[in-house]
Amino acid sequence: MNRVSILVFHPLMxxxxxxxxxxxxxxxxxxxxxxFMYDIYPDFYIDVKKEQEVLLESDTIVWQHPFYWYSSPSLLKEWIDLVLxxxxxxxxxxxxxxxxxxxSTISTGGRREAYLSDEDGKFSVRQLLAPFEQTTTLCRMNYLSPFVTHGTHLLDENxxxxxxxxxxxxIGALRDGLYSTEELRKHEYINDLIL
Ligand SMILES: Cc1cc2nc3c(=O)[nH]c(=O)nc-3n(C[C@H](O)[C@H](O)[C@H](O)COP(=O)(O)O)c2cc1C
Known part of the structure; x- marks a missing residue:
């Protein structure tokens, strides 16, 4: 069984x-x-050693956050700068x-159509996540296809x-190792593979 750590970065949970x-x-x-990282670090003073311990104890790490200006809320950037x-x-x-x-687990106000890269001036979610992917590649990690929830403003309770x-x-499939890393990396979104 893989140990999964989900780090949730949302400033207004x-x-x-x-x-x-x-x-x-x-x-x-x-x-x-x-x-819940904004609860743990409301003043942005990140305990680097503690965070590194969490990473060492995990097989699978998840960065969960809303898309803010085609990126993450700022605490995740601070976390990356200090912990890695x-x-x-x-x-x-x-x-x-x-x-x-x-x-990465991302929610976006924009619908999936807003992220079709073949349209003028638009980039796909995968392209926009490139800094996160390349950062983790430098750390010799395996960056999986993201879990994406689009069109959040249009979603009802159902x-x-x-x-x-x-x-x-x-998350259960990642924990239980139901798919190979290769399979988990090759789809646009992990939703397309598992759901
Ligand atoms: C500061 C800010 C920036 C945002 N930037 C984007 C964006 O770049 N793209 C997008 O699709 N939605 C954007 N949104 C919408 C959020 O992604 C959306 O409200 C969020 O994913 C909803 O999740 P929640 O209900 O957990 O807050 C932004 C929202 C805020 C407050």
Missing amino acids: HKSRVNQKLALAVDGMEGVSTR EHGFAYGRKGRALEGKQIM GIGEAASGYAKV
Whole structure:
């Protein structure tokens, strides 16, 4: 069984409709730990050693957040800047994360059609996530296809419930190692593989 750590980065969790339900659906699953990062670090003073311990104890790491300006809320950037240290995460001797799986879980106000890269001036979610992918590649990790929930403003309670149960299925599949890493990486979205 893979140990899964889900790091939730949402600055306004009490106002969240989607990420709150997604987190609730996986919280308490056996082998899965969920950490609400804005609650742990409201002042942005990240405990680097603690975060590195969490990574060392995990086989699969998930960065869960809403899409903010085609990227993440700022605490995730701070976390990346501080936690993925040279000599730990990358560099000649920085091999602590080698071979671990990592996945982005994204919710977007925009519908899937808003992220069709063949249209003028538009980039796909995968293209926009390139800095996250390349960062984790430098750390010798396996960046999986993202779990994406689009069109959040249009989703009613049923739609959000479906997204949440789909998420629980995906996290369960990652925990139980139901798919090869190669399979988990090659789809546009992990939703397309598992759901
Ligand atoms: C500061 C800010 C920036 C946002 N930027 C984007 C964006 O770039 N693309 C997009 O599709 N939605 C964007 N949104 C919409 C959020 O992604 C959406 O409200 C969120 O995913 C809903 O999830 P929640 O119910 O958990 O908050 C933005 C929202 C805020 C508040």
